[in-house]
Amino acid sequence: MASLPRDAWRPSPPGLAVFVSGVASMGLEILAGRIVAPQFGSSIYTWGSIIAVFLAALSLGYHLGGKRAAGRASDDRLAWLLLGTAAYVALVVFASDILMATAGAIPLPSRFASLPAVILLFGPPTYLLGFISPYAAELTETEGVGAASGHVYAVGTVGSIVGAFVTTFVLIPELSVEAIGVGFGLLLVGTALWLTWRNDRHEPTLASIAVALLVVGAGFSGALGVSAGGPVLYQTQTPYQELEVTQVGDVRTLYLDGQPHSAMDVSDPDRHVFEYTRYFHLPMLMTEDVDRVLFVGGGGFTGPKHFASEYNVTVDVAELDPEVIRTAKRYFRLEESDRLNVYNTGGRQFLQKTNHTYDLIVLDAYKKDKVPFQLTTVEFMRLAESRLDEDGVLFANLISAPSGPASKFYRAEYKTIAQAFPQVYTFPTASGSVVQNVEVVATKRSERLSPRELLRRNDRREIGIDLTAAIEMSRPPPPTDDVPILRDDQAPVDALLDPMVGQRYVVQRTNVTDPETPARAVRLPARSRLVEAGR
Known part of the structure; x- marks a missing residue:
C-alpha cells in the first residue's frame, strides 16, 4: 500500500494556530485563578468572573473576526494576532500586581471585586485569540463552510483540552506563575515564527524576536524583584494553592494564597x-x-x-x-x-x-x-x-x-x-x-x-x-x-x-x-x- 505523502503529517498553518490558541486560552484561564487569588481570593465569585470574562472576550473576538475574515484572513494576520497576545502576556507577567491594585481600587460590591482585574489582565489577550478561529476557518482548504467551521472548532477544542490538562497537572504543580506565563508567551511567539518563516518579509520575524525578548525579560524582572517586606525564601504553585515562605528578621512566615498561615521564630522555635x-x-x-x-x-x-x-x-x-x-x-x-x-x-x-x-x-x-x-x-x-x-x-x-x-x-x-x-x-x-x-x-x-x-x-x-x-x-x-x-x-x-x-x-x-x-x-x-x- 502506498505511503502517505510527508506533507500529510504536517499540520496546516491555520490548524496549528487554532490548536495553539486553544492551548493558550484554556491555560491562561486556569492560570488566571492563581494570579488573582492572592488579592481577591479563589471563591466561586472569582472563578465565575474568570469564566465569564474569558467566554465574553472569546465571543467578541469570534464575532468581529468572522466579520473581517473574508477580507483580512492570512497567515501573516494569524502571526500578528499571536504576537499581540504574547506581548500582552508579557505585560501580565511583569505588572500583574500593579494592574490588580489599579483595578481593585474600583468601588464595587465585594462579590464583584475581582471582575475589573480579570477584565484588565485577561480580556485583551483572550479577545485577540478569539480572532484566530474564524480567520483559520476562512483559510482552511476544506469544501463548505460547515466542514471548515467544524474542523477549526474541533482542533481548537482539542487544544483547549491539552491546555487544561497540561496546565493543571504539569505546569502549576511544577513551575511558578511567572515561568508558566513566559512559557505560554514563547509558545505563541514560536507559532508565529513557524507561520511566517517562509515569507520574504522580515517584519514578522523581527517582531517575533522582539516579543520573545520582551516575554523573557518580563519573566526575569518578575523573578528578581525584592520589596521592603523582606525576601521570599521559597515560592511555588501547588496543585491546591500558591505557597510562599518569607522571612523578616528571625520570623519566618508561611503564606498560602497570599494569607499568613504559620510563623516561626528561627532563633526561638x-x-x-x-x-x-x-x-x-x-x-x-x-x-x-x-x-x-x-x-x-x-x-x-x-x-x-x-x-x-x-x-x-x-x-x-x-x-x-x-x-x-x-x-x-x-x-x-x-x-x-x-x-x-x-x-x-x-x-x-x-x-x-x-x-x-x-x-x-x-x-x-x-x-x-x-x-x-x-x-x-x-x-x-x-x-x-x-x-x-x-x-x-x-x-x-x-x-x-x-x-x-x-x-x-x-x-x-x-x-x-x-x-x-x-x-x-x-x-x-x-x-x-x-x-x-x-x-x-x-x-x-x-x-x-x-x-x-x-x-x-x-x-x-x-x-x-x-x-x-x-x-x-x-x-x-x-x-x-x-x-x-x-x-x-x-x-x-x-x-x-x-x-x-x-x-x-x-x-x-x-x-x-x-x-x-x-x-x-x-x-x-x-x-x-x-x-x-x-x-
Missing part, C-alpha cells in the same frame, strides 16, 4: 509567634487525660510540633497538600517521629478511614476566603464527634469576625457545630469586630464550663502555658437566627464569606521580647517577589 496558636491549648483545660490528638491541616505545623514536644501525646496530622508537608520539613523544622505522624490526605477522608479515636481534634484548614465546605457541614461535625472519646473536644480555628456583617461564617459554623455537640464555646483572638482568628471549642459533656472555672483550672493545671488572656476573651453564644445550618447538600460557604472580602485580616502577634505581655494586632509586611522559585 518554641515561641508562639501568632497569638492564636496559644489558644490551641485551651482544650487541655476542658478534658482529662489527653493521649491522642488529630490536626486537620498542617500549615507550618506549629500546633502539632508544640503538642508532640510539650505533652505526652501522640499527634496525627492530616494535610492534603504534599508541598505543604515538604515545605514544613524544609523551612519549619517539622520532623516526623513515633509521636508525630503526618498523613497526606484530606481531613474528612482521614476520619472516615481511621480506626483511632481522639481526645482532641483541631480543625486548622480554613482560610479567610477559601474554606473546604466538606469540613464545615453538620455531617462532618457528626463524623468528628463519632471519632472523639467520651470526654473529647473539637477545636475549630475559624477566620471571621465575631460580630457584625462579616461574622456570618462564624455564626453559621457555630450553629452547625451545635447540632453535633452539647456545648460550644467562642474565643476571639482580637478585640472588636475585625476579621480575625475566632476559636470555636466544642465538648461532648452536657455541663457547661464558666470562664471562672476555666481560670481556676488554668491556675491548677500545669500545661506549660498561661491561658488567662485567652479565657478572658470568652464570648457568649452568638445570635444564629439569620444564618443556616451547613449541610452536605447545601453549604453556601462562599456567600457567608462574601462580607469579609476587602476587609483586613488582623493577626494577633505575641511580643518578641516578652511572650507574657499582651499580644498586639499587626498587619504582616508586604511580601517580596520570589527569590527561589519552583521546586
Whole structure:
C-alpha cells in the first residue's frame, strides 16, 4: 500500500494556530485563578468572573473576526494576532500586581471585586485569540463552510483540552506563575515564527524576536524583584494553592494564597509567634487525660510540633497538600517521629478511614476566603464527634469576625457545630469586630464550663502555658437566627464569606521580647517577589 505523502503529517498553518490558541486560552484561564487569588481570593465569585470574562472576550473576538475574515484572513494576520497576545502576556507577567491594585481600587460590591482585574489582565489577550478561529476557518482548504467551521472548532477544542490538562497537572504543580506565563508567551511567539518563516518579509520575524525578548525579560524582572517586606525564601504553585515562605528578621512566615498561615521564630522555635496558636491549648483545660490528638491541616505545623514536644501525646496530622508537608520539613523544622505522624490526605477522608479515636481534634484548614465546605457541614461535625472519646473536644480555628456583617461564617459554623455537640464555646483572638482568628471549642459533656472555672483550672493545671488572656476573651453564644445550618447538600460557604472580602485580616502577634505581655494586632509586611522559585 502506498505511503502517505510527508506533507500529510504536517499540520496546516491555520490548524496549528487554532490548536495553539486553544492551548493558550484554556491555560491562561486556569492560570488566571492563581494570579488573582492572592488579592481577591479563589471563591466561586472569582472563578465565575474568570469564566465569564474569558467566554465574553472569546465571543467578541469570534464575532468581529468572522466579520473581517473574508477580507483580512492570512497567515501573516494569524502571526500578528499571536504576537499581540504574547506581548500582552508579557505585560501580565511583569505588572500583574500593579494592574490588580489599579483595578481593585474600583468601588464595587465585594462579590464583584475581582471582575475589573480579570477584565484588565485577561480580556485583551483572550479577545485577540478569539480572532484566530474564524480567520483559520476562512483559510482552511476544506469544501463548505460547515466542514471548515467544524474542523477549526474541533482542533481548537482539542487544544483547549491539552491546555487544561497540561496546565493543571504539569505546569502549576511544577513551575511558578511567572515561568508558566513566559512559557505560554514563547509558545505563541514560536507559532508565529513557524507561520511566517517562509515569507520574504522580515517584519514578522523581527517582531517575533522582539516579543520573545520582551516575554523573557518580563519573566526575569518578575523573578528578581525584592520589596521592603523582606525576601521570599521559597515560592511555588501547588496543585491546591500558591505557597510562599518569607522571612523578616528571625520570623519566618508561611503564606498560602497570599494569607499568613504559620510563623516561626528561627532563633526561638518554641515561641508562639501568632497569638492564636496559644489558644490551641485551651482544650487541655476542658478534658482529662489527653493521649491522642488529630490536626486537620498542617500549615507550618506549629500546633502539632508544640503538642508532640510539650505533652505526652501522640499527634496525627492530616494535610492534603504534599508541598505543604515538604515545605514544613524544609523551612519549619517539622520532623516526623513515633509521636508525630503526618498523613497526606484530606481531613474528612482521614476520619472516615481511621480506626483511632481522639481526645482532641483541631480543625486548622480554613482560610479567610477559601474554606473546604466538606469540613464545615453538620455531617462532618457528626463524623468528628463519632471519632472523639467520651470526654473529647473539637477545636475549630475559624477566620471571621465575631460580630457584625462579616461574622456570618462564624455564626453559621457555630450553629452547625451545635447540632453535633452539647456545648460550644467562642474565643476571639482580637478585640472588636475585625476579621480575625475566632476559636470555636466544642465538648461532648452536657455541663457547661464558666470562664471562672476555666481560670481556676488554668491556675491548677500545669500545661506549660498561661491561658488567662485567652479565657478572658470568652464570648457568649452568638445570635444564629439569620444564618443556616451547613449541610452536605447545601453549604453556601462562599456567600457567608462574601462580607469579609476587602476587609483586613488582623493577626494577633505575641511580643518578641516578652511572650507574657499582651499580644498586639499587626498587619504582616508586604511580601517580596520570589527569590527561589519552583521546586
